[in-house]
Amino acid sequence: MRKILIANRGEIAVRVIRACRDMGLASVAVYAECDRAARHVRMADEAVAIGPNPPADSYLRIDRLIDAAAQTGADAVHPGYGFLAENEDFAAACRDAGLRFIGPTPEAIALMGSKTAARAEAVKAGVPVVPGSDDPFGADVPDATIAAAAEQIGYPVMIKAVAGGGGKGMRLVADPGGLASAIRAARSEAGAAFGDSAIYLERRLIRPRHIEVQLLGDAHGHVVPFVERECSIQRRHQKVIEETPSAVVSPKLRAQLTSAAAAVARAVRYTNAGTIEFLLDEDGRFYFLEMNTRLQVEHPVTEMVTGVDLVRWQIRIARGERLDLDPAVAITPRGHGIECRIYAEDPDAGFMPSPGRIAAMRVPAGPGIRDDSGVEAGAEIPIYYDPLISKLVAWGADRREAIDRMQRALREYDILGIRTTVPFFRWMLAQPAFESAVFHTGYLDELLQQRQGEPFGSPDKEDEEVAALAAAAYTTYVGRVPPSTHDMRGGPAGNRGGPAGNRGGPGWKSVARAESLRE
Amino acid sequence: MKPDIVRTGDTWSILLGTRSYEVTVVEEAPGELAVSVDGRVVQVRRAGPAGPAGLARRTRQEKHVAGGTEGPQTITAPMPGRIVKVLVTPGDAVAARQGLVVVEAMKMENELRSPKAGTVTDVRVTQGQLVDARAVLVVVE
Structure with missing residues (x-):
C-alpha cells in the first residue's frame, strides 16, 4: 500500500491525510466544486474533482471515486465517516477495482448495517438487546401492523431506521396518537438519508446512558476492545459531547461491556475499526443497540486516553498486519478525555445551521488540547454538508482536569463570521449535572426545553464596553489608515486610541445594549 | 483613563x-x-436608523427581546435550503410557536415556528422548492 484516496471531506479527510503522512504514504483528496480551496484539498499530495456540490453528485458517486483512484494510481481507499463509509456497495466496488478498502468487508457492513439483523447477531452472541420488533417494517407495511407491534412492546417506543445511523430517521413516540405522524417523518428522513425507508421499533428505556465500545479486529481473527466512551449528552439524538472513561462504569462493568462487544465482533468475523453501542439503564443493566462499521467521529477521545492511533491501525490492518496491541493497554484508561463537537450552528437561534464565510478563526492549544478541524479563516462553510467544523478534545489526569482544560480551550476558541456552538459548550460544561456526571440521553433536550431559548453566554457590560472601544478603533484605523502597527503606534500622540478615547466611541452601539434600551 | x-x-x-x-x-x-x-x-x-435588512437571526432576536409581534409577521428563511414541508395554508389559525414550514439545510431539518398566535395570511412557498436566505416563506397576522 503506497497511496490512499480519501473519499471524504472536512476534518476527517484532514485527519486521515495526517495519518498517511505519519506513515510515509501518499494521499489523494477528492472534492466537490465548492471545496476546491478546502483544507483537505490543499493538504493532500494530489486532488481530484468529483462533481457538483450536492453529495449525490460528488461524494456519494462511487463511479467517480473509483475513477479518481485509477487516475491517480491509488491502491487503497479510506472512506472516513458518513457519506459512503457504511455502504457495502462502495466497499465491494473498491474490492472489485483491486483497491484495498480501509474498513470492514462489504459482507460485515451489509450484515451490521441492517439494524434488525445486527440485533439478531447480538442475541446469538449472548448479548442482551433492547426489547423491540425483530423484523423490519418495509415501506409497504401498513401503519396498523406497526401499531399492533407497538402495543405489544409498550409505549413509549422509539421508531428507528433499519438502515439508520447518526440519529436520522429516529422518532420517540409517547402514545398511540403520535404514531402515524412519527412513522411518516421517520420514513421520509430515512428514505432521504439512506435510500431505505424501512423502520423498526424499540422500547424506550427510562433515562438510559449511551455507552459504546470501540474495537479493532484484524484479518487473523484477533479482536481488541477499548475502554468505553460515554456519549449521553445528545441533542435530538445527535451526540454533542463524548468522553472516556464513563464516570459510571466500574472496572467490573467495563470488563462485561468490552467482552460483550468483542463477542459480537467475533461472531460476525469483524475486521478493522468498529464501535458497538449500548444503552445502560438506571439499574446498571446494558443492552446492545447497534454497531457502527466505521471510524467514529469521537475516536480521538479514545486515542487520548490509550495512546493508540486508531487511523494508523486501520491502515495497518487493511494491509494485512497482525493486531499485536496489548489488550490490557486498550481497556485501561490513562486519564480522562472529553470531546466537544463544534458545529456551524447558532445556539441562540435553536441551533439553526449557520453557513457562510469564516472571517476570523484562532484555535486553542496548550496542555492537553487537541483540535481536529477541517477549516480555517477564509473558509466557506457550505450548505450542502454536515455543519461540523471542528472537534475540540481535552485530556486531563482526571475528569475534573479535563473539564477545566476544555473550558480554558473554549475561551481561547475565537471564530467570527459564522455562529458556532462554542458559547453553548461553555454553558454546558458549567452545568452542575454535567460536572457531577448525572445525566442520561434525554438530559440535554430536557434542559434546553426549560431554557425556552434564553441566550447562551450573553456578553456582560464589560464585554460590551470593550467591544464598543474596539469597534471605534476599527472604524478609525481600518480602511482609512494603512493597517499596520507602525501607523497605529507612530502617529501623533494625541491620536493614540483615536476616538476610542471617548468611551464607547461615536456611532457604534452594541446590539445587545441597543436592544435592552428599547425594552 | x-x-x-x-x-x-x-x-x-x-x-x-x-x-x-x-x-x-x-x-x-x-x-x-x-x-x-x-x-x-x-x-x-452603527447606531441610528437600521441599515440594510439585518440578519434573520438578529431580526428574530429583536422581535423576541422587544416583544414586538404587533402587526403582520413575516417568517423568512434563515439560510438557503429546501422546503421539506409546508404545514399551514392561508386562513389557518396558528398558536404562538406552532410549526409553519420545515426547511432542510446542511442535512438537518429545521421547523420554523410562528412568532405569535394569529392567522396565516400568505404562504409563498411549496414543498420541494429551493429558497435563498431571507426569502419570505409565510406571513402571520
Whole structure:
C-alpha cells in the first residue's frame, strides 16, 4: 500500500491525510466544486474533482471515486465517516477495482448495517438487546401492523431506521396518537438519508446512558476492545459531547461491556475499526443497540486516553498486519478525555445551521488540547454538508482536569463570521449535572426545553464596553489608515486610541445594549 | 483613563489601565461588526436608523427581546435550503410557536415556528422548492 484516496471531506479527510503522512504514504483528496480551496484539498499530495456540490453528485458517486483512484494510481481507499463509509456497495466496488478498502468487508457492513439483523447477531452472541420488533417494517407495511407491534412492546417506543445511523430517521413516540405522524417523518428522513425507508421499533428505556465500545479486529481473527466512551449528552439524538472513561462504569462493568462487544465482533468475523453501542439503564443493566462499521467521529477521545492511533491501525490492518496491541493497554484508561463537537450552528437561534464565510478563526492549544478541524479563516462553510467544523478534545489526569482544560480551550476558541456552538459548550460544561456526571440521553433536550431559548453566554457590560472601544478603533484605523502597527503606534500622540478615547466611541452601539434600551 | 489599543491583524489588544483584553474584530456586513472579547462574541452596529435588512437571526432576536409581534409577521428563511414541508395554508389559525414550514439545510431539518398566535395570511412557498436566505416563506397576522 503506497497511496490512499480519501473519499471524504472536512476534518476527517484532514485527519486521515495526517495519518498517511505519519506513515510515509501518499494521499489523494477528492472534492466537490465548492471545496476546491478546502483544507483537505490543499493538504493532500494530489486532488481530484468529483462533481457538483450536492453529495449525490460528488461524494456519494462511487463511479467517480473509483475513477479518481485509477487516475491517480491509488491502491487503497479510506472512506472516513458518513457519506459512503457504511455502504457495502462502495466497499465491494473498491474490492472489485483491486483497491484495498480501509474498513470492514462489504459482507460485515451489509450484515451490521441492517439494524434488525445486527440485533439478531447480538442475541446469538449472548448479548442482551433492547426489547423491540425483530423484523423490519418495509415501506409497504401498513401503519396498523406497526401499531399492533407497538402495543405489544409498550409505549413509549422509539421508531428507528433499519438502515439508520447518526440519529436520522429516529422518532420517540409517547402514545398511540403520535404514531402515524412519527412513522411518516421517520420514513421520509430515512428514505432521504439512506435510500431505505424501512423502520423498526424499540422500547424506550427510562433515562438510559449511551455507552459504546470501540474495537479493532484484524484479518487473523484477533479482536481488541477499548475502554468505553460515554456519549449521553445528545441533542435530538445527535451526540454533542463524548468522553472516556464513563464516570459510571466500574472496572467490573467495563470488563462485561468490552467482552460483550468483542463477542459480537467475533461472531460476525469483524475486521478493522468498529464501535458497538449500548444503552445502560438506571439499574446498571446494558443492552446492545447497534454497531457502527466505521471510524467514529469521537475516536480521538479514545486515542487520548490509550495512546493508540486508531487511523494508523486501520491502515495497518487493511494491509494485512497482525493486531499485536496489548489488550490490557486498550481497556485501561490513562486519564480522562472529553470531546466537544463544534458545529456551524447558532445556539441562540435553536441551533439553526449557520453557513457562510469564516472571517476570523484562532484555535486553542496548550496542555492537553487537541483540535481536529477541517477549516480555517477564509473558509466557506457550505450548505450542502454536515455543519461540523471542528472537534475540540481535552485530556486531563482526571475528569475534573479535563473539564477545566476544555473550558480554558473554549475561551481561547475565537471564530467570527459564522455562529458556532462554542458559547453553548461553555454553558454546558458549567452545568452542575454535567460536572457531577448525572445525566442520561434525554438530559440535554430536557434542559434546553426549560431554557425556552434564553441566550447562551450573553456578553456582560464589560464585554460590551470593550467591544464598543474596539469597534471605534476599527472604524478609525481600518480602511482609512494603512493597517499596520507602525501607523497605529507612530502617529501623533494625541491620536493614540483615536476616538476610542471617548468611551464607547461615536456611532457604534452594541446590539445587545441597543436592544435592552428599547425594552 | 485612556484605553491603550494596538492592532495585530484581525486581533486587537486593549489595555484599560493594566486590565488586558484580547479582542478580534471583523466586519460581517456593511455597518455590522462582530467583536470577540476574550472569546465572547458581541455584535456591534452603527447606531441610528437600521441599515440594510439585518440578519434573520438578529431580526428574530429583536422581535423576541422587544416583544414586538404587533402587526403582520413575516417568517423568512434563515439560510438557503429546501422546503421539506409546508404545514399551514392561508386562513389557518396558528398558536404562538406552532410549526409553519420545515426547511432542510446542511442535512438537518429545521421547523420554523410562528412568532405569535394569529392567522396565516400568505404562504409563498411549496414543498420541494429551493429558497435563498431571507426569502419570505409565510406571513402571520
